Amino acid sequence: MSIVVSMINWKGGVGKTTLTLHLATGLAERHGKRVLLIDLDAQCNLSFLAIGTSEHVTHTYTNSQPTLKDIFDSYFSPTPLTANNVILQQQVRANAEQVYTTVDIILSYQELTLLDMKLAREKRSGRDHREETKFEIEKLSVIKNIINLVTHDYDYVLRDCPPNVHLVTQNAFFASDYYVIPAIPDFLSTVGISLINTYMNQFNNDYTSMWVYAGLSDSYVATRFGGIIFNMVDEYGGGPKNGHQQIINSTAAQLGRSAIFSKYVTDGDGISTAAQMNLPVYAYKDCPRAH
Numbered sequence: 001m002s003i004v005v006s007m008i009n010w011k012g013g014v015g016k017t018t019l020t021l022h023l024a025t026g027l028a029e030r031h032g033k034r035v036l037l038i039d040l041d042a043q044c045n046l047s048f049l050a051i052g053t054s055e056h057v058t059h060t061y062t063n064s065q066p067t068l069k070d071i072f073d074s075y076f077s078p079t080p081l082t083a084n085n086v087i088l089q090q091q092v093r094a095n096a097e098q099v100y101t102t103v104d105i106i107l108s109y110q111e112l113t114l115l116d117m118k119l120a121r122e123k124r125s126g127r128d129h130r131e132e133t134k135f136e137i138e139k140l141s142v143i144k145n146i147i148n149l150v151t152h153d154y155d156y157v158l159r160d161c162p163p164n165v166h167l168v169t170q171n172a173f174f175a176s177d178y179y180v181i182p183a184i185p186d187f188l189s190t191v192g193i194s195l196i197n198t199y200m201n202q203f204n205n206d207y208t209s210m211w212v213y214a215g216l217s218d219s220y221v222a223t224r225f226g227g228i229i230f231n232m233v234d235e236y237g238g239g240p241k242n243g244h245q246q247i248i249n250s251t252a253a254q255l256g257r258s259a260i261f262s263k264y265v266t267d268g269d270g271i272s273t274a275a276q277m278n279l280p281v282y283a284y285k286d287c288p289r290a291h
């Protein structure tokens with residue numbers, strides 16, 4: 001069974017995409033894990049970083065090969081979809097010559113924003129309120145159904161989520177065991193964290209009641225808070241510099257020390273240099289300024 005994690009923060013530019021890619025490639029490279037990446041952001045940054053920008057355009061628009069779109073299309077049409085149709089296998093770039101053999105990806109596409117509106121408009125009328133609740137749960141289960149098909153093929157499923165709580169993002173929450181919040185230790189990036197937790201608790205409560213009301217078997221398993229990963233931390237003298245340390249401390253005082261991953265990611269030019277080449281930092285030998 002895979003462990004399913006959504007990376008979320010409503011603030012942009014905090015490193016959601018970067019950390020999703022690096023957690024996946026780090027787990028594969030350093031720990032021999034099998035990982036499935038799912039890009040749920042219409043900006044497609046994870047897709048670009050993972051396989052290359054022009055490759056993504058060729059795949060999606062020139063060759064009309066499958067993306068997340070096909071998963072949601074299958075919800076609207078009676079055509080069954082198999083996981084192998086939509087998972088791009090062994091194409092995530094490890095360095096200039098190689099790909100990761102144990103990291104696969106479901107790519108995003110730029111018109112994903114339109115899909116949220118289409119999903120929101122879709123209302124199937126049922127015999128009664130109970131059946132309609134069941135239909136609402138089906139609408140939230142599109143991603144979960146795909147993951148269920150491959151749950152034994154991956155140790156981790158990591159999702160890069162967009163900065164909103166529309167239905168596609170809710171699909172991600174619905175299918176997740178954990179949500180992890182990447183954040184920069186500054187005031188604006190941390191002020192929204194409690195709000196994310198409040199929303200997630202609300203979603204968990206709503207989904208649990210819908211599940212019970214629809215009369216489904218088993219019970220809805222709540223998505224748990226995995227923790228905050230601080231990113232772009234400035235170091236001074238072997239630890240976060242004063243201002244950053246203060247924000248980390250105040251977040252710990254508010255949410256508990258265990259809410260924060262003890263390891264953080266420093267701000268450095270390695271990540272952005274590697275990103276320009278559509279590579280993770282582990283490919284540092286192939287990055288221009290490494291020599």
Ligand SMILES: Nc1ncnc2c1ncn2[C@@H]1O[C@H](COP(=O)(O)OP(=O)(O)O)[C@@H](O)[C@H]1O
Nearest residue numbers: 012013014015016017018232266267268272275
């Ligand atoms: N630790 C880091 N050090 C330097 N640059 C970083 C770091 N983490 C992310 N970046 C850069 O910051 C920008 C925003 O990161 P990104 O992962 O796209 O954020 P998000 O997905 O939250 O919008 C990108 O250009 C990325 O390369």
Ligand SMILES: [Mg+2]
Nearest residue numbers: 016017041045
């Ligand atoms: Mg992003």
